[in-house]
Amino acid sequence: MNREFYTSIKRDMKNVKFLDCSFRDGGYYTNWDFNQSIINIYINAFNDLPVNYLEVGYRSNPMTEYLGEFFYCPPSVLQRLRKESIKKLAVILNEKDVRAADATKLLGSCMETIDLVRLAVDPQNFQRSIDLGSAVKELGFELSFNLMYMSDWSQYTGLFNQMRKLEGLADYLYMVDSYGGVFPQDIKETIKRIREHTTTPLGFHGHNNLELGLINTLTAIGEGVEIVDSTVTGMGRGAGNLKTELLLTVLHARGEIDLDFNALAQVTDAFEDLKLQHQWGTQLPYMVSGAHSLPQKQVMDWVTKRFYSLNSILRALHNRSKGWSDNQRLPRLDISDEKSYTHALIIGGGPTAIHHAPAVKTFLKKYPDTIIIHASSRNAMSFAELKTDQLYCLVGNEGRRLESVFGDVDKIKGKCILPPYPREMGTYVPSTLENRAFELQRITFTDRLKDTHTTIALQTAMEMGLQDVFLVGYDGYNGTEMGQKEQDLLRENEFLFRQAGKHGLQCISLTPTNYEQVTQDSIYSYII
Numbered sequence: 001m002n003r004e005f006y007t008s009i010k011r012d013m014k015n016v017k018f019l020d021c022s023f024r025d026g027g028y029y030t031n032w033d034f035n036q037s038i039i040n041i042y043i044n045a046f047n048d049l050p051v052n053y054l055e056v057g058y059r060s061n062p063m064t065e066y067l068g069e070f071f072y073c074p075p076s077v078l079q080r081l082r083k084e085s086i087k088k089l090a091v092i093l094n095e096k097d098v099r100a101a102d103a104t105k106l107l108g109s110c111m112e113t114i115d116l117v118r119l120a121v122d123p124q125n126f127q128r129s130i131d132l133g134s135a136v137k138e139l140g141f142e143l144s145f146n147l148m149y150m151s152d153w154s155q156y157t158g159l160f161n162q163m164r165k166l167e168g169l170a171d172y173l174y175m176v177d178s179y180g181g182v183f184p185q186d187i188k189e190t191i192k193r194i195r196e197h198t199t200t201p202l203g204f205h206g207h208n209n210l211e212l213g214l215i216n217t218l219t220a221i222g223e224g225v226e227i228v229d230s231t232v233t234g235m236g237r238g239a240g241n242l243k244t245e246l247l248l249t250v251l252h253a254r255g256e257i258d259l260d261f262n263a264l265a266q267v268t269d270a271f272e273d274l275k276l277q278h279q280w281g282t283q284l285p286y287m288v289s290g291a292h293s294l295p296q297k298q299v300m301d302w303v304t305k306r307f308y309s310l311n312s313i314l315r316a317l318h319n320r321s322k323g324w325s326d327n328q329r330l331p332r333l334d335i336s337d338e339k340s341y342t343h344a345l346i347i348g349g350g351p352t353a354i355h356h357a358p359a360v361k362t363f364l365k366k367y368p369d370t371i372i373i374h375a376s377s378r379n380a381m382s383f384a385e386l387k388t389d390q391l392y393c394l395v396g397n398e399g400r401r402l403e404s405v406f407g408d409v410d411k412i413k414g415k416c417i418l419p420p421y422p423r424e425m426g427t428y429v430p431s432t433l434e435n436r437a438f439e440l441q442r443i444t445f446t447d448r449l450k451d452t453h454t455t456i457a458l459q460t461a462m463e464m465g466l467q468d469v470f471l472v473g474y475d476g477y478n479g480t481e482m483g484q485k486e487q488d489l490l491r492e493n494e495f496l497f498r499q500a501g502k503h504g505l506q507c508i509s510l511t512p513t514n515y516e517q518v519t520q521d522s523i524y525s526y527i528i
Contacts, residue, residue, distance in 0.1 A: 016227070019052065045263040045266050047086050053090050090117065095119050119136070150178065173200045234281060235271055346374075351475065375457040392412070395451055445458065454492075511523060
């Protein structure tokens with residue numbers, strides 16, 4: 001960066017405020033729960049750091065799912081933070097879920113604890129948000145309009161002209177780079193357009209999909225923005241945000257601020273431990289979503305909760321950027337073409353499928369009217385030599401795993417079953433199996449999780465008219481090996497087994513399992 005650029009920053013630094021929103025934005029990874037040790041370290045460290053505001057979470061109306069204490073920020077939590085922190089405290093309201101009539105209920109108890117209230121506003125709801133903002137301002141809080149989806153603002157007719165309504169109402173108007181896809185020149189051009197309509201002080205909140213969080217924030221400061229956001233270690237939704245420690249270190253190196261590096265290191269170290277667990281930060285899917293201004297919510301779900309391959313995610317993002325539903329339509333699975341089966345054996349990816357494979361093979365010889373449904377390709381090779389009819393559930397990029405497992409795809413003798421069209425994650429079918437690949441017509445037993453391997457396996461069994469299905473290799477996870485992904489998968493499968501049961505399908509595990517929604521039995525009791 002050239003000297004002129006830094007000179008412009010230095011000229012304006014006396015007017016710049018800093019806001020750390022680690023608990024609010026980082027809550028997307030922890031369900032807005034943080035242990036007390038982290039909270040104490042965070043508050044104590046920031047008491048010694050040159051940051052003006054701490055945004056500690058949401059104030060929210062009740063939701064129908066579990067969300068932690070910093071999603072609701074009960075008065076007792078805010079009082080505890082107020083007692084310990086010397087900084088100004090902020091909360092945010094998600095405008096889509098909050099109306100002006102809710103303002104007193106949500107904020108009346110916060111008068112002595114909260115200084116700044118921010119509104120997360122979808123541009124299409126900007127006009128509606130004015131009423132909520134007016135109600136908040138009447139309560140005496142500082143007020144910020146955080147206008148999301150900055151890279152798409154041009155598609156909202158009259159948006160810039162509507163910004164005039166913030167004069168005298170808002171303390172800040174934030175440009176929120178929700179997709180992490182804006183560039184420094186976009187910052188400059190957007191600020192110029194805003195200034196044609198309002199003199200409201202500006203803020204900038206940048207996501208880090210393209211690793212432009214720092215340069216975009218410095219550019220915003222250079223263009224006169226008065227408040228900027230960051231989070232410790234960049235913790236935040238999807239790819240995360242500008243790192244607080246990076247911003248402060250850069251400004252300290254340029255002589256702009258004084259900095260207590262002991263305090264900074266203490267809080268950074270504490271959050272690094274969280275990062276090892278949740279692994280936020282940009283990676284290729286987030287880069288692609290940022291470059292094409294695609295929502296991070298779905299990408300975050302694909303990356304952190306689903307076991308999709310990188311290629312599957314990238315294919316889905318490519319399809320979405322082009323407006324394509326899918327890249328291949330397949331014949332529907334017609335159960336009338338299949339022979340009648342008495343049993344279905346669904347094989348998962350757990351190690352017990354291999355450990356008990358000899359018993360499973362004996363079972364299949366004893367009950368030849370059984371069809372194998374491979375919910376995962378992981379263990380498929382161990383049963384390749386059997387004459388038993390076999391189906392392979394392919395979701396996303398599972399077809400490549402199938403190729404990898406078999407090596408020689410000519411050894412694959414069964415058929416492939418895919419989710420109903422259109423498939424959000426795209427379709428990959430090994431070329432030698434294209435004439436044996438089919439899709440389900442619909443998923444009937446659940447309205448969600450329609451593209452998981454377990455969903456496809458259970459639906460296929462239902463299509464066959466079966467009332468009982470046997471499971472092997474559905475081990476589940478025990479407490480010592482459960483990270484966040486494993487916990488999510490366990491919950492998802494438990495939900496699917498429960499829903500299948502409500503639709504008349506009983507799931508019986510013949511190998512050891514930690515799933516509570518299935519009946520535990522023993523493969524050996526069937527072959528004595």
